Amino acid sequence: MLYQGDCLEVMDRLIEDGVKADFMFTSPPYNRKRNDKYDNFEDVNSNYYELLENVIEKGFLICDYVFLNIQKNYYNKQDVFKLIGNYYDKIIDIIVWTKSNPMPASGFNITNSYEFIIVLSDKLKSFKANKTYTKNHLHTSVNSNNPYKKIHRAMMKPEVAEWFLNNFTKENDTILDPFMGLNTTGVACVNTNRKFIGIELNEGYFNIAKKRMGWSNDRTSSHHKTITAKTRTPTKYNALNIWRT
Numbered sequence: 513m514l515y516q517g518d519c520l521e522v523m524d525r526l527i528e529d530g531v532k533a534d535f536m537f538t539s540p541p542y543n544r545k546r547n548d549k550y551d552n553f554e555d556v557n558s559n560y561y562e563l564l565e566n567v568i569e570k571g572f573l574i575c576d577y578v579f580l581n582i583q584k585n586y587y588n589k590q591d592v593f594k595l596i597g598n599y600y601d602k603i604i605d606i607i608v609w610t611k612s613n614p615m616p617a618s619g620f621n622i623t624n625s626y627e628f629i630i631v632l633s634d635k636l637k638s639f640k641a642n643k644t645y646t647k648n649h650l651h652t653s654v655n656s657n658n659p660y661k662k663i664h665r666a667m668m669k670p671e672v673a674e675w676f677l678n679n680f681t682k683e684n685d686t687i688l689d690p691f692m693g694l695n696t697t698g699v700a701c702v703n704t705n706r707k708f709i710g711i712e713l714n715e716g717y718f719n720i721a722k723k724r725m726g727w728s729n730d731r732t733s734s735h736h737k738t739i740t741a742k743t744r745t746p747t748k749y750n751a752l753n754i755w756r757t
């Protein structure tokens with residue numbers, strides 16, 4: 513099921529409807545305070561910590577486990593480390609994704625060559641992988657031949673989503689990605705027989721995400737439905753695009 517809208521509003525709606533998923537697996541915006549990451553979408557959040565906290569707390573009401581992929585950078589590091597400190601008792605582990613060919617830093621600055629995947633739960637204190645000796649790090653190259661890289665510059669490497677699905681989830685599990693982007697997680701779910709709930713704010717990205725599920729833009733299609741969802745201020749309502757299998 514794919515939703516176009518603000519993930520905090522859509523997650524409220526999922527909670528109200530009693531929707532459950534097994535895992536949340538997501539890459540929030542990086543908060544780079546620049547407008548070069550996404551198409552017509554500024555990666556700037558003055559209340560970035562609040563966004564992360566809200567999405568985690570709502571995620572806890574929908575899923576048992578929350579996997580948050582985040583790259584610390586100059587602008588967001590205070591919020592990322594605050595999050596790690598504040599959630600120390602809900603963090604089960606931090607997986608480190610290292611990159612063999614990261615974008616070099618200018619001058620002699622240290623090259624940013626890893627990202628965190630923070631694994632959290634508010635109910636369960638431990639977590640078993642599908643196999644013994646699953647390590648808490650993975651190593652890949654970064655996207656080089658990704659056909660979408662000019663459209664969305666912060667897409668996840670598909671191998672990372674597949675590594676997560678293969679190591680921690682089972683067939684028919686439901687995975688929620690509230691910052692779906694172009695749907696890397698959803699496509700990996702389809703390829704590995706997992707169910708998927710994706711949310712994306714940007715209409716252009718959302719349309720590509722749909723196409724990658726094999727759905728057209730035809731809003732009269734049997735996959736499509738529009739409902740109204742409460743916005744963050746309770747008196748206003750937004751039309752919500754929902755696409756379902």
Ligand SMILES: C[S@@+](CC[C@H](N)C(=O)[O-])C[C@H]1O[C@@H](n2cnc3c(N)ncnc32)[C@H](O)[C@@H]1O
Pocket residue numbers: 517518519520538539540541542550553664666667668669690691692693694695696697711712713714717
């Ligand atoms: C780091 S990207 C995720 C990329 C995705 N994993 C992929 O592989 O395409 C973050 C995405 O979150 C979206 N986004 C930002 N704020 C949002 C919000 N409040 N609700 C839903 N999506 C949002 C952005 O448009 C962007 O596509």
